Each structure stands twice: as C-alpha cells, then as structure tokens.
Amino acid sequence: MARPTLYSYKESGNSYKIRLLAALLNIDLEIVEVDFLHDEQHSEAFLAINPRGEVPTLVDGDKTFADSSSILVWLAGKHGDDGGPGPSTYWSSDLAEQAAIVDWLAFANSWVQYGVFTARAILSFGGPYNGLGTESTEQTLKEAKVRSYKSLEILDKRLGGEKWLANGRPTIADVSVFVYVALAPMGDIDLSPYEHVVAWIQRVKGLPGFIPIEGLDDPLYRRR
Structure with missing residues (x-):
C-alpha cells in the first residue's frame, strides 16, 4: 500500500503539526517539500493537487485533505499509537x-x-x-x-x-x-x-x- 504523501514546507508550522503527529504515532509519510517562499504552492502543478494553493496538503490513496486540522483528524482517526489501524489516543471515538x-x-x-x-x-x-x-x-x-x-x-x-x-x-x-x-x-x-x-x-x-x-x-x- 502506498504511503500517504504530505506536501509540506519545512518552516511552516501548519506543516510541522502533521510531521509531529506522524512522528508521535509512528506513521510513515512520504514528504514532498514545496518551495513556499518562492510561491511553488501557486504553480499549475500544485494547484492541480490543492486548488487553495496551501500547505500542508495530504494525499492518501484517493483522498486529498487541504487543511492541517482535517489532516490531523484523518491521521489520528485512522492510525493507532503504533501507526497501525486506529483510532489513536490523540483522537477519540466518543x-x-x-x-x-x-x-x-x-x-x-x-x-x-x-x-x-x-x-x-x-x-x-x-x-x-x-x-x-x-x-x-x-x-x-x-x-x-x-x-x-x-x-x-x-x-x-x-x-x-x-x-x-x-x-x-x-x-x-x-x-x-x-x-x-x-x-x-x-x-x-x-x-x-x-x-x-x-x-x-x-x-x-x-x-x-x-x-x-x-x-x-x-x-x-x-x-x-
């Protein structure tokens, strides 16, 4: 199964939220760095992935999430604390x-x-x-x-x-x-x-x- 792909900028705090959660939950992400300060997020290629032109963006199979909050919910709801099937304690079923x-x-x-x-x-x-x-x-x-x-x-x-x-x-x-x-x-x-x-x-x-x-x-x- 392909790893989820995170489009990220290393100094973006919102991107860091996702990398941090992935580290805490031992989730293996493929990280693609976007040159945010040179406006790569508004390139034609990136806008085809996320029309908002923002990082972070997560592509997981046929699903794309374009906001850090939705990505956090998705990953914490999908993955347990060991990176396997979830939800983790970082989310809840209640x-x-x-x-x-x-x-x-x-x-x-x-x-x-x-x-x-x-x-x-x-x-x-x-x-x-x-x-x-x-x-x-x-x-x-x-x-x-x-x-x-x-x-x-x-x-x-x-x-x-x-x-x-x-x-x-x-x-x-x-x-x-x-x-x-x-x-x-x-x-x-x-x-x-x-x-x-x-x-x-x-x-x-x-x-x-x-x-x-x-x-x-x-x-x-x-x-x-």
Whole structure:
C-alpha cells in the first residue's frame, strides 16, 4: 500500500503539526517539500493537487485533505499509537471528546492564527501570510500582539487546571495549538509570564517521538 504523501514546507508550522503527529504515532509519510517562499504552492502543478494553493496538503490513496486540522483528524482517526489501524489516543471515538478536541482546533485556526502566527510571520518572514495580504503594517502587527497576549491568557488559565487541552491526555488539540505558541518568541512575544503555558510546552516536547522545528531553540535565527 502506498504511503500517504504530505506536501509540506519545512518552516511552516501548519506543516510541522502533521510531521509531529506522524512522528508521535509512528506513521510513515512520504514528504514532498514545496518551495513556499518562492510561491511553488501557486504553480499549475500544485494547484492541480490543492486548488487553495496551501500547505500542508495530504494525499492518501484517493483522498486529498487541504487543511492541517482535517489532516490531523484523518491521521489520528485512522492510525493507532503504533501507526497501525486506529483510532489513536490523540483522537477519540466518543462524540463529546471529539467536540472538545475540535474546540481547540478552532482556537488554533482563529486566536492563534491571527495572534502569535501573524506576529511570527511578520517579524521573521516579512509578511502576515494569513490571508490578510502580504504587506506588513504596523497596525497589523499591533493587532496580532493584542490577540497573542489574550490567547496566551486563555491558554494559561486552561492549563492552570489541566495538564492537556482536552480529555485529560495529549490529543491533536495539543499538537495543533502547540507549534505557533511555542514559536511565539519569533514574533517578539514573551512567554515567561505564562508559567502554565511554558510548562505545557515542555510536556509536549517530552512526548515520546517528539521532533523539533527550527526556531524552538533559536527564535531569532531568521533575523540575524
């Protein structure tokens, strides 16, 4: 059986979410790197795969998924914790637990996307890269930082009483929210006031199979 193919960009946090889950669940993916910064995602060849022109994109047999959240759900629902038939503990067969996970996937795609994601993109990649255009304006950055700190307050409150975001265990909720929060210093967002968030980041890093992304240990690597 052919391996699922992940179209990815190595510095894309959304692409990293999928690579991270695959590592945690021991899923064997074929990785195809897309030259995102040179706009390969809008080439005719790539648009034939994903008309949205976005990474990550997953092709698994006759199915194509064009968003990180749907890919996380698909892989965690299909594969067990050993990479075999699932679902894994990172997903659930219980409807209430599924809804609790999706609640945080939505948080990642709204609060996180227009907060720490946007601040990182502007200061480390030269543009917001979030559908708001490519020009980095002072007002856009200001608004991103306001949203960043508010989202960190929400997360810190949640994690003050829970070790994980949903269902009392690591799930794709944690995988989805983790990356851009952990990379927040790339957007000059200080995480130190949020002790519960910082502790949670370390818990995620300690999960068996964890793999890093550039910027976790050196948030200024793109600005030297």
